[in-house]
Amino acid sequence: MSILTYIFGWPLIAALALVFVPRNFRVVMRAVAVAATFISAVLALKMFIQFSGAPAGASGFKFESQVVPWVKSLGIGYHVGVDGINVGLVLMGAIVAFAAACVSWEIKEREKEFYILLLVMAGGILGAFASLDLFLFYFFHELALVPTFIMIGVWGRGLQKNYATFQITLYLSLGALIALVGLIILYVQAGAGTFDIPELIRLSKEKPLLGGAQQQLIFPLLLFGFGILVSLWPFHSWAPLGYGSAPSPTAMLHAGVLKKFGLYGLIRIALPLLPEAARSWMPVVAWLCLGNLVYCGWVAMRQKDFNWLIGYSSVAHMGFVFLGIATLSLIGVTGAVVVMIAHGFLAALTFGLSGYIYQQTGTLEMGQLGGLFRRLPFIGAVLIMAAFAGCGLPGFANFAGEITVFFGAWQSYQVVTILACWGASVVGAIYMLRAIRAMLHGALPGKWATVADASNAWRKAPFVILLAGLLVFGFFPRLLTEKIVPSVNDRVLVTSSK
């Protein structure tokens, strides 16, 4: 068994174990959840460090594990492995899962069900990123997606909770089903009788598996199916409402990790297997991503609720990734992967912080907050750092990714890049800094005099770890890029360059 199996297996086993823990053993449940996610985070870190030295399999993946076919007649098998593209995503996912389990102390009712769902979600996401089988890849994603709906419905907040639950359920299920149809047509028309991704890529390197017309049919299904899951403009409207209503651990895991599934799917499946269609659709994607970057940034400026603001901001950040993918160049796609990882840390950090503030004050209306920096020196400082990372300040991983994306994009889409730069650095800075001013600075209303800062190391740990992720990859982006570049060369752009 490869280390990857343990990375996503521990949370799932822990979820199963929690089923048998009696309801009133609160401490045990918390400890099991935190321990399981901690183990998988440590294992993911170990894998990340050993990655460069590990031997690669025949298809170029490391830490591979392939088990006898699962459904033999259809060519579905259990196959996991990592290359430079998903090794960072698995690490980021495992760390965010640990942080989400840590901040779950804010959940006070029906804790048993919450921790079970949280662990299933964490295991599902990590499994999806580790899978090298199309069916398994989709299966794990759905496994992670369904708990999201239930968690928003049961533990969500705000008046629009029920509406948000139904909207996010129906919208995301539609996106997932469209992507599923695209994947099935891909499997059927490729005619290779296998769901194995490395095998499909290998076959298409030898000779294109799909003709132009077939690619033109499948690509839009994948693009818009995954696009709905990633909140590509104009399919983003579920995101701010959903995140605004979700409990913060759920928002952290979904916005930080699960949402990257669609982007990862595009990079892993759509670009290498459907190169012709990708080339013809990419200008469309480049212009749509402006909708994310500029339009959603603009909308974020007008938000009065901090959670809605960071919801829109996370939609806006997806624009960078789409722009990077749209370039179909080595630099652009590498940058896109770096942004995916950076934004995972960032989104988890901001939603975790907003959850903390909500826990203390009971509101996230920026008009009612103010002067909280005096009462919350630690949380306030981390929030300011997160805001800086969100504006794309050098030193944070976001900067490294975004600048790479812009370098890549300049060659193909100059107008789009100019507008995107403007949207990213000006609009992003305005709403982030305004939020900081409204919440942390100014006079402290009397009713918040009792607000307490994160007191002990346990409460601080999740934020410190996420911030550390942003800073480490911000100062040493090479840790990521030197792994990503060969993989992108070998397995993403190989057919499109010919």
Added chain:
Amino acid sequence: MNLCLVNHEWLVIALGLAVLLADLWVPPGARKNLGYAAALGLIGILVYSVLAFRLGEAQVQYAFGTMYALDGLSLFFKRFFILAAIIVLVMSVEFAETFAAGIGEYYALILFALSGMLFASSVNNFALLFVSLELITVTFYVLTSFHRSRLTSLEAGVKYLIIGALSTGFTVFGIALVSGISRTLDFNELSRVAGQYSQNPVFLFGLLLVMVGLGFKIAAFPFQIWAPDVYQGAPTPTTAFLAIGSKAAGFALLLRVLFVAVPDVTLQWSKLLVIMSAITILYGNLCAIPQRNLKRLLGYSSIAHAGYLLLGVAAAAAALGHSGVDPHAGAAALLYYLTGYLFTVLGAFTVLCLVLQHLQGEDVESLAGLNQRSPLLAATMTLAMVSLGGIPPLAGFFGKFLLFKAALVQGATQSAYYWLVAIAIAGVVISLYYYFAVIRVIFWSREVPDLSPIKTSKPIQVALYGCVVGMFLLGIYPNPVVNWAAEAVQVLR
């Protein structure tokens, strides 16, 4: 003739007669336990079936001339029906107190309906088709109106009787036309001559009328109109048996007629099947949205599922036109989906049976607070709804995956199948809305009028755990059932 071939049917009929006789001697207080005896008997028959009947691929044995065929497909369906009847019998024991009298007859009627389904799975002749169809339908007239003092139950029985009689009339007329033109009732003979009559309007009209009768059984549009009323009015175990047994029998007959008797005509009709499937899916799902009565909701949802199953039939019909890699994918997917549907629907109806039997209303709200009253029932109902919605890792997802795959293969040559899948996806998204609404009531309703715990007997717990395990197993480890289904459909053309 080898009489052993009909052993399933003999044994079930003998069991039914034994239950009727035992009813005379067993003291009234213990009569409801006859249901357990009957269920045990069926378990014995199931074990016997698995041990004694092993058939290789595409091997067919005939009884009564060639009227009755025992092959992989019929064995698959026979075991399927027996399994369904076992769970329905256990459910009926819980339900026994609501009947004024005659519980022994109720069990016996379930067994007689089961024998009709067993015959239906082996049909190879229009005469046997009609007899088995009537055996099922006539017993269901009684089963539906078994609550003799309740007006809704009687109303359901009358509605089922009138529309059932009408569709029987159509079927007989259709059979008469088909056999009048082709001078045969036998499916093997018919498949040889069907090609030369495939343009004959009278022959086609006759087949169309047979389709009307079968469409009534599976509750497909435009013959679905009876389903919601009958599902709502009938006693819950009857509804459950109607939803799974009667529907599956309809599909067993449909597969036999379309793919054994008249494959040449079926190919021409693939467009018709596509349209029927699409409208059935949309009708069932859209009409389910405003329903408040749980059994009625499941009635509409069962119409929608008939649509998904027809999607498999439509895919198999188009596959007749060209020799693809896997010509039977559609039919195999249908069998897989039905198997998952069995565990899912019976799980859901068992929960309803336990929760609703002491209540006047059957509104969705009566499930409020179920997770506090009985975590097992709440979990089963939730899993059943999630599986019906088609979400992994449960049975419904893999079934839909196989069905969609079978249809998308055909999309490469006929784009109508792409549109059919698009409609099916719209249906799935709509269905999530009403399935999740049920889950929401279970877990987070504001007002919970009744928090008394619900007692569950040991046999019913076993049945519920069986359904849950079935749902998970078919969703997580589909390999064995996929292979069985693939072997079973080898006999089809």
